[in-house]
Amino acid sequence: LFQWDYELMFSVPSYACQRRTTLENHNAVLTDALSLLAENAELSDQEGRGVAFRRAAAVLKALPGPVTGLTQLRGLPCLGEHSLRVIKDILENGASDEVESTRQSEHFKALKVLTGIFGVGPKTAERWIREGIHSLIQLRESGHTLNRAQQAGLLHYDDLNRPVTRAEADAITEVVVRAVVAVAPGAEVTLTGGFRRGKLTGHDVDFLITHPEEGREEGLMSKVVSWLRSQGFLLYEKTTRNSYLESTEGPARPASNMDRFERCLTIFKLDEDQRPGSEETKLWRAVRVDLVVSPISQFAFALLGWTGSKLFERELRRWAGHEKAMSLSSHALYDNNQSRYHRATSEEEIFAHLGLEFVPPSERNA
Ligand code: DCP
Ligand code: MG
Numbered sequence: 283l284f285q286w287d288y289e290l291m292f293s294v295p296s297y298a299c300q301r302r303t304t305l306e307n308h309n310a311v312l313t314d315a316l317s318l319l320a321e322n323a324e325l326s327d328q329e330g331r332g333v334a335f336r337r338a339a340a341v342l343k344a345l346p347g348p349v350t351g352l353t354q355l356r357g358l359p360c361l362g363e364h365s366l367r368v369i370k371d372i373l374e375n376g377a378s379d380e381v382e383s384t385r386q387s388e389h390f391k392a393l394k395v396l397t398g399i400f401g402v403g404p405k406t407a408e409r410w411i412r413e414g415i416h417s418l419i420q421l422r423e424s425g426h427t428l429n430r431a432q433q434a435g436l437l438h439y440d441d442l443n444r445p446v447t448r449a450e451a452d453a454i455t456e457v458v459v460r461a462v463v464a465v466a467p468g469a470e471v472t473l474t475g476g477f478r479r480g481k482l483t484g485h486d487v488d489f490l491i492t493h494p495e496e497g498r499e500e501g502l503m504s505k506v507v508s509w510l511r512s513q514g515f516l517l518y519e520k521t522t523r524n525s526y527l528e529s530t531e532g533p534a535r536p537a538s539n540m541d542r543f544e545r546c547l548t549i550f551k552l553d554e555d556q557r558p559g560s561e562e563t564k565l566w567r568a569v570r571v572d573l574v575v576s577p578i579s580q581f582a583f584a585l586l587g588w589t590g591s592k593l594f595e596r597e598l599r600r601w602a603g604h605e606k607a608m609s610l611s612s613h614a615l616y617d618n619n620q621s622r623y624h625r626a627t628s629e630e631e632i633f634a635h636l637g638l639e640f641v642p643p644s645e646r647n648a
Contacts, residue, residue: 292345296359297605298337298597298648299638301344305480305647309342309349312369315381316342319368322384325393325404336593338365340648349373392416398443400549400570401431434518434549438568442549445483446569454487454550454571457515458506462491465505469493474588475572480644486570487550490588492581503544503575510548517568518549543580543613546573580613582626587612594646602636610636 295301307313320335337360342349352370355361361369371378384390395417396407415421418439428436435442455473462469472478475488491506493499503521510516522545550569556562576584587595602610608624609616615624615635624635633640 291354291356292349292358294341294344294358297601298340298344298594299601299636299641301340301648302641302645303340303344303594303648304645307343308345308347312349312372313339313342315368315372315378316365318381318385322390322393325390325397325407327404327408333596334360334362335365338362340593340597342369343648388416396421399432399439400435400442401429402435431518431520431547438517438549441568442570444567446485446487448477448482450552450567450569451477451484451487454552454569455489457510457550457552458489458491458571458573461506461509461513461515462502465509466493466498466502468495469499469502472585474574474585475590478589478643479591479647481647486572488572488588489574490581490584491573491575492578492584494578496578499575499577503546503573506573507546507548510550515550516548517551519546520548521546543577543584544575548573582628582632583610583614584612586629586632589643589646591646591648594641594648597648598636601638606636608636 316335316339320332320339323329323332323335341358341360349355349369350373352366352373355366355369368378368381371380389411392411392415393404393407396402396410396415397404399418399421410421410424410426413424415424415426418436422436451473455471459471462471470492472490472492473488474490475486476484477487491499491502493502507516507519507521511519548571550571551566552569554565554567556565574584574588586598599610602608602615607618609618610632615626615632616622617624617635624632626632626635630640
């Protein structure tokens with residue numbers, strides 16, 4: 283190799299949680315292609331394939347510059363034969379036939395449309411497609427009984443498939459803070475998910491709520507939700523109780539019936555300024571909002587777990603398990619060698635327990 287080639291060769295560590303991945307992506311054409319194949323695999327119940335494509339895309343996202351030739355990728359982790367073939371096709375021909383035919387396929391398009399309905403997962407979508415349902419119109423005409431979530435999802439389909447902006451996320455944050463202050467002064471609200479990583483748009487807005495006094499978070503969710511409902515902010519809500527309980531004998535033991543860590547999936551009604559020149563008479567939009575309540579003792583784990591990205595989370599857990607014999611969840615970090623939990627009051631401490639350099643949220647965009 284010439285010196286010139288050496289300089290353009292890249293090197294990245296193999297776990298996404300060992301890398302810093304900002305929103306600046308020098309290889310968007312390649313990562314979009316691989317992400318589309320990942321999405322298709324995930325929608326088709328091929329999780330392993332999906333993860334492989336996600337990992338390959340994440341490696342390219344972490345590169346300091348655009349890939350111009352395959353030789354630059356020599357020695358990089360997570361680039362399997364299939365991903366390399368897709369990259370090669372795009373570098374040589376400007377596009378990959380496999381990606382383009384997937385993008386155009388009726389099956390993929392139908393899966394996207396149907397799973398775009400809040401409350402509809404790939405299994406349900408697949409079942410409907412087998413009955414010949416490929417569109418929202420066909421679904422409405424089919425006479426299928428939809429559950430409450432799906433009804434709301436269909437009703438607000440366009441809004442929920444329009445990206446949420448940072449300004450809208452900020453407006454919703456104000457409302458959630460008002461709700462929390464009204465029902466539990468002293469409780470704290472943190473914006474998590476993609477917006478905490480600095481993303482400019484998102485598919486939803488994620489919040490973590492806690493109280494600095496352990497135990498005072500109990501019952502908080504229902505009060506917050508009642509306040510929001512009474513003020514007319516909710517178009518839909520469903521609370522699920524999480525029965526996590528830390529066991530003294532390791533995480534394998536089943537959780538008891540003690541309810542903590544609640545999650546509420548909601549659809550917010552957000553007032554909107556009329557867009558200039560718009561003929562629309564609707565003065566609000568629907569936005570998906572997730573509320574999660576965590577006791578303060580688990581807050582750092584919940585924050586780390588809800589900040590994402592999804593691949594970054596997956597890689598953290600894989601690192602913990604494979605490299606450190608530890609089990610990481612959004613509740614706790616268990617050390618299988620020492621047979622004990624590691625406490626942490628900050629994300630920094632969790633990274634330290636895992637033997638990882640701290641990666642700030644804005645660099646977890648794997
Ligand atoms: N998460 C989780 N368990 C779930 C759902 C999500 O641990 N059942 C975590 C992983 C995600 C984070 O919460 O990284 C936020 O989930 P989102 O699906 O909202 O993903 P993002 O906020 O990263 O992306 P988007 O901008 O699409 O909302
Ligand atoms: Mg989100």
